[in-house]
Amino acid sequence: MKKVLGVIVWLFFSSLTALAQSPPDTPLPHYRELNLPGMREKAGLLHQDASSWLYLLNNKQLQRFDGAVWKTYQLPADTFEFTALTSYQGQVWAGTKTGQLLQSKGDSLLPFEPEEGWPRKSITALAVYRGWLWMATAGEGVYAFNGKRLFLFDLEDGLPDLVVSSLEVDKNGILAGTDLGLVRLAINAKNQKSVRLLSNEPLLSAVKSDGNALWLGLQSGGLALFQNGQLSRFAHADEDAVMRLLVLEEEVWFSDRAGHLWRFHKKTKQYSALPFTHNGKAIRVYDMWQSREGLVWISTQHGLLQAFPGVSTHLLPHPHDVQAIRILPNQQLLAGTNAGCYVKSADGNNWQLLPQTQQLHVLSLAAESDNSWLAGTFGQGLYRLQWGRVPQRIGPNEHRFNPNIFSIEPQPHGAGWYLGTLGGLYEYRRKSGADVVEPFHQQHGPGQYYIFQLTHDRQGHLWMATDGKGVFRFADGQFRQFNQLAQGPLRVASSLSADSSNRLWGSSPEQGLFVVENQQMRLVPLALSEPISFVHSLNRHQLLLGLQQGLLLYNSTQNTALPLERLLALPLTQISTNAYLADEKGIWIGMRGRLLHLNSHWLQHIALPRILLSEAFSIKQNSETPGAVFAAFDNNLRFDFSIPWFFDTDLLYVRYKLHGLHERWVETDKREIMLQGLNAGTYELEIQVSFDPAFKQYQSVKRSFRIQKPFYSQWWFVLLLAILLLLGAAWVVQSREEKRRLRQEAEKQSILAQYELLKNQISPHFLFNAFNTLSALIDLDTQKAGAYVEQLAVLFRKILHYQNHDTIRLAEEMELVRAYVFLQQQRFENRLHVSIELDDTALQQWVIPMSIQLLVENAVKHNVISQTKPLYIRIYTVHQHVVVSNKLQPKASPEPSSGFGLSSLSSRYQQLFGSQIGIEQTNEHFMVSLPLIETRL
């Protein structure tokens, strides 16, 4: 029980030593000038939005910066004098000296005015709180706008003055600094306004929150602190109005109207100038911005500065190698070098060499009391240092001990000190007024092996780094060795550091980084070009690894190691194994001629940046949404992305892969990806960013999209084409059929025309004969003449009747023939004999009208018909043909003939029925056979 209590008491005291205050002096924060090629306008208003993009606005240009690329926005043609800049609802908003408000849209900054109108007075500040855009004016109070409603806070609402010069959002709401006091403003859910006066300190030009307190910048110069309802003013020699105000962990930085940059130390309450320069010239501050990454951006007349308030450099008067650092309970900082020991007092800004220590090569330091310190040296033994006294060598007593003391650690209960030497572990105690140094040699201990470092873990156990035996732990009176690695035994351990998760980290010059976790030791694979000189745990995930010429920030969960000197553009030289020390804010690192202090909170912010993938551009469209579809021939795409990262961009490895096309990753240092001539298909673009060229840990972003198939391979087009082809084929077939039918029709028409002609031709010729016969008959035999006329009438009636018929029954044709024969017989009397031998079947069949009559007429026309040579005509059927046959007795002088009749008849049969008529002539007979048609045409 007593022991446990003792450990707790010891822990309390040791934590007091560990949590010793950092010195209050104000060394120069680290900063660098940014000379960026893409930056057009230098001085301007600064703002960083939720995506971390940095905006710089002046009267000529609005520019956006992501650490690598500047993007320029278009400004309206009118000249504006911009006074305030913020981002609200995803857009950049800027206020002007004449009361206008401008809003970014796409690549432009455009004037914006609500229905109610905007102020006539200068806009002095813009802020965003709870969905409202707040706007302070110089003379009209404060406006709040949420896209629908516009409210004005003025004197009626309780605002002390209409001239409002600053706005600030803290965790309790929105604050406004007016010329007559500080107020808190609010709009509740029922759209009711309220104003609460916090302080009536007049002429506030800047307000910034600091936890529960508020820092106020005064127009009369200097700062005031408002805390717990109390206001304290801090007079400043510079009486110029405070313009921009930044609240940092230990300091408040501000600029005045003339552009000078000042800082105020919160603890010492002292002002001092911040002597930043740009290209060797003093700067004039235009605006300042504190980013979430802990950086401070300073816009000056010459360009941008990037300040790292978490990193400060303390210069020693001499360029000696700092090898040990201690912070003493009275806040003094002690630095042991290879040529003496330096002290920086709590109130002084100068380092002072402790008298007569320049001969000492100090390797380790410890505080014995407020004004007495122990220094372990390289080959010179242990010394007690005291202000104003000569260094006092401790020992050697009867136990001679190794004079190379690499490490000093306190024992529990303030009993004494462990000394890690090149001759093993010793302990130093004061025994009855005398200094006693004895070997701390016990069983299973490191024996006389070199001890490079001693450290305590959170449970109060002592750990030793040895040369040749690995690591030892001393706990509860027992030593335990740790040197079993999967790769073989660990030999040399040079540095140790316990973290808050019960892990002990260590470094070996040969074997690199190792860790003891759950009583197991293992190596942590890290490809490093030089040995690690020290390891120090910052927090659960981060370790600081000291190299000879650099510092690595190692993330144990991500297994990434970032070179801090490149990250922060820090000049680092010659870091010694023991020259580091943690205080409650961060870590001190000693090197040649100076000490560096890194804020560990600040280092935690250094993480892999996010990738912001904006639009995908093709020639025809811009698409911001995933799954965008591009036309087949709009297949040249550009993807713009941004990786807001304001440290060394060369530390970022960026690669991309188009899933669906690329087999391998493509590395790039650009912030755009061109994909040209993509084939149809679905793709997914993935972009990764990593600190590690092997991309073991990365941030990535994905965007899927689709390139359409060309129209000719789309299913609908194929279907349409098939339908069209079928329709086309059908149309061709149909039209050919139609054409054929039309041609047939035309042919038939022409035949019919010929036929008509023929019929017309018959009539006059026939009529001539008929009328001659009739005129003769009238004289000869009036009775016969009457019958003749009757038959002539029958003939003509039939002709008229059949004129429009294509075919008639043979029976009907024979009636016509009989009438004709009767008429001709009147002329030729018994010299013409026509015998008709047709059966009923034949008579029911079809012939072309007047075809047989034509044949009979031809026979009459072309043959001699005389008393001696009567003409015999036979009409009969043979094999479905009707035959007109006559005895061949041609006229000597043939009657003139058109020769049309028979050939015309022949072609008509050919064309109408596709059948031939038969013409046969023997010595005795002339025969024409006409095919009998079974059906009517």
Add this chain to the structure above:
Amino acid sequence: MFWAVLAFKAPSGKELYEIQSAKAIFVSDAPLEIIKAENAEVSGLIDFKEKTFVVQVKNKGFQGFNSPLQQEHFFENYLEAHRFPKSSFKGKLIDPVDPSVPGTYEIRAKGWLDIHGVSQERIIKITLQVNKQQIQFKSAFVVLLADHQISIPRIVYQKIAEEIKVSVSGSLQARSR
């Protein structure tokens, strides 16, 4: 009421002006019907020195609906003119006007718009034309019915707009005392 009292209290020389004649027009442009009505019963005072004003309209004075029945509905169901006989806007002018200097003034007034017994703080733009004898004024703004707890039954949703366009114009005459 406070501002109204103030306005009456401090008549200083030619700074106090009274509405001589004015008309208020409202237009409800709903998908199915446009309703328009005019009101000449507008009264008010403006004190250019104190930058205070009050304007009020007698609700029953609206004329010109599409039917007498509609007018009745308007008075009884929506404006509830028997309970809330007047609508008003009173407050302070944000921008200054010098009535002795002729010219056109585009000013903004911040005040409480009281319709249907519900007050809403509003900033409204007013154009003033200052002549030697009198001052002409005109103003146009939008009133959201929901802001003044005037609810529209679903059945007439398509006939009454949620945003009512209001315009007021008239002339002011210096009040001699």
